Amino acid sequence: MSVLVYIENTEGLLKKSAFEVASYASQIANLQQTQAVAISIGDVADTELQKLENYGISKVLTVTNDNLKSFINQAYASIIAAGAQKEGADIVVLSNSFSGKGLAPRIATKLEAGLVSGAISIPTFNADSTEVKRTAFSSKAIATVTITSPIKVITLSPNAFEVEEHKVSAQIENFVPEIATTDFNTIVKEIVRATDKISLPEAEIVVSAGRGLKGPENWGMIEELADVLGAATACSKPVSDAGWRPHAEHVGQTGIVVSPNLYIAIGISGAIQHLAGVSSSKTIVVINKDPEAPFFKVADYGIVGDAFVVVPQLIAALKTYKG
Numbered sequence: 001m002s003v004l005v006y007i008e009n010t011e012g013l014l015k016k017s018a019f020e021v022a023s024y025a026s027q028i029a030n031l032q033q034t035q036a037v038a039i040s041i042g043d044v045a046d047t048e049l050q051k052l053e054n055y056g057i058s059k060v061l062t063v064t065n066d067n068l069k070s071f072i073n074q075a076y077a078s079i080i081a082a083g084a085q086k087e088g089a090d091i092v093v094l095s096n097s098f099s100g101k102g103l104a105p106r107i108a109t110k111l112e113a114g115l116v117s118g119a120i121s122i123p124t125f126n127a128d129s130t131e132v133k134r135t136a137f138s139s140k141a142i143a144t145v146t147i148t149s150p151i152k153v154i155t156l157s158p159n160a161f162e163v164e165e166h167k168v169s170a171q172i173e174n175f176v177p178e179i180a181t182t183d184f185n186t187i188v189k190e191i192v193r194a195t196d197k198i199s200l201p202e203a204e205i206v207v208s209a210g211r212g213l214k215g216p217e218n219w220g221m222i223e224e225l226a227d228v229l230g231a232a233t234a235c236s237k238p239v240s241d242a243g244w245r246p247h248a249e250h251v252g253q254t255g256i257v258v259s260p261n262l263y264i265a266i267g268i269s270g271a272i273q274h275l276a277g278v279s280s281s282k283t284i285v286v287i288n289k290d291p292e293a294p295f296f297k298v299a300d301y302g303i304v305g306d307a308f309v310v311v312p313q314l315i316a317a318l319k320t321y322k323g
């Protein structure tokens with residue numbers, strides 16, 4: 001028995017979610033009196049992987065191969081499933097990220113495991129079942145899902161779980177699983193960046209604006225605020241529908257789901273479909289001139305005021321603060 005956790009990286013650097021899932025997996029392993037093993041795919045330096053030992057990971061399997069530099073669902077799923085079999089893992093943990101959502105069902109099928117996506121807390125282990133809490137109905141309710149299969153695959157909701165440091169010593173092991181050529185049904189030949197801007201799904205800070213901005217000509221101050229904060233920009237659906245901003249920035253139920261540390265919503269009412277895409281943000285700041293705007297109900301901090309007054313003041317204050 002062991003807990004295997006898939007650790008994501010971006011261009012060789014571990015993602016924030018890597019430490020969340022590592023800490024989550026090691027706490028499960030402690031409960032189960034077993035060990036937490038991480039699996040990393042792609043070129044990640046040992047010094048970077050070694051950081052996982054601060055979060056209770058005692059072993060890291062590292063898989064490197066020229067064909068695995070880019071994310072390929074089928075191949076990555078086969079490798080993680082092979083890692084689970086090699087380690088005799090009865091629990092496999094992933095982040096409920098874009099790639100985690102694609103991988104988890106494939107891994108569950110390969111391992112004949114039960115799957116819960118979007119877990120928000122440590123499972124409860126009973127004699128013949130495991131109960132996992134997850135959010136449901138766009139975070140309006142909490143569902144308790146029971147898994148009865150011997151092997152379980154769990155994806156962890158970003159920002160739902162407080163990372164705890166737990167220092168152990170980690171051994172790094174090169175893992176060379178057999179990968180079927182059919183797993184490489186997609187070959188990534190080249191990655192062309194559409195923009196140099198910070199990627200929205202990965203952003204730690206997001207500055208987002210809605211119809212309250214009146215028109216595309218007013219986005220200069222949103223871009224400036226994002227620049228000062230090192231943030232990605234986002235928008236509500238009507239804004240991208242109207243062509244004020246690109247569709248790639250549309251956040252919500254029908255758009256991108258973000259989970260930054262800080263989400264700043266400016267002139268956005270806070271409709272349930274928008275909230276579905278931002279509810280796993282750690283801290284939400286709302287700027288709206290209507291004190292009754294629904295967004296204030298889920299905000300950690302709120303500023304009731306005209307965006308055209310508040311945002312320039314915020315930019316000036318941040319510039320002064322940063323010197």
Ligand code: FAD
Nearest residue numbers: 210211212236237252253254267268269273274289290307
């Ligand atoms: P509005 O609702 O028009 O709100 C504008 C806000 O700006 C108001 O609260 C107003 O008080 C404030 N404001 C106005 N002027 C100022 C000012 N000067 N300073 C400060 N504040 C000001 N929406 C999404 O965003 N994402 C989705 O994925 C999505 N999916 C949908 C799916 C379906 C099936 C449906 C039916 C709808 C969906 N919507 C989605 C639309 C959603 O219901 C709302 O209509 C939309 O989110 C509203 O956008 P908004 O807040 O920018 O605009």
